[in-house]
Amino acid sequence: MAEQTAPPQSTGDPTARGSGTEKPDSAVVRDALGVGIAVGLSGFAFGVTSAGSGLGLLQTCALSLFVFTGASQFALVGALAAGGNPYTAAAGAFFLGIRNAFYGLRLSQLLALPRFLRPLAAQWVIDETTAVTLPQPTRRAARIGFTVTGLTLYVLWNLTTLVGALGAKALGDTDAWGLDAAGPAVFLALLAPMLKSTTERVTAGLAILLALGLLPLLPAGAPVLVSALAAPLVLFLKGRGGTTTDDTTTEGTNPGEGR
Known part of the structure; x- marks a missing residue:
């Protein structure tokens, strides 16, 4: 008789998404560093702008x-x-x-950090750390992704902001370089892959149309x-028209999918 294979043991991790495999720490660190370094370097554009x-x-x-939230910083200096x-x-x-703040509501449950660390971690609750943390299969991976992304991005963003501000005079006319568009471009590049449903895409598209259409008027x-x-x-329009199948999750679907 063939030897029976024992069923896989549960890790006991309340954040496990049911994938059956744990993501190696090295892979989480690699992904987090990639996002942290790529976005952190754009702090130079903010410093110049x-x-x-x-x-x-x-x-x-x-x-x-x-x-320390790039989109808001660019919005402020752009308006000024x-x-x-x-x-x-x-x-x-x-x-x-x-x-x-809404990111924080989700991440606080996912990370479950000790109470004394929460005020410090709140400073790193931004688009990039959220994008890296949410897809992780376990709480350990989520904490590693959040920490590495937050630390890398915070250090690089502030260093490159300083360099950009000091070098602004050497660059001359910042409008000619188009650096004021770097921050929004990075933000949109991170946001686009997260728009899975029709509702999310329509909302993003309408927001862009409103902003561009009202730009010369307001x-x-x-x-x-x-x-x-x-x-x-x-x-409101979705509620009047009823829920579409595009936004519903079928029974048995992995809850980690479709983020």
């Missing part, structure tokens, strides 16, 4: 050290460079950064605020 918008060296570096009202610019950056910094209305509008 910020200095070109009229902010001083200390102001520019303080934004990266304490705000366009001559927008500082309060409108700050409001646009604030509302754009609110998304990180003060600098205001279009990004109005574009946030795309989400409730799409949800």
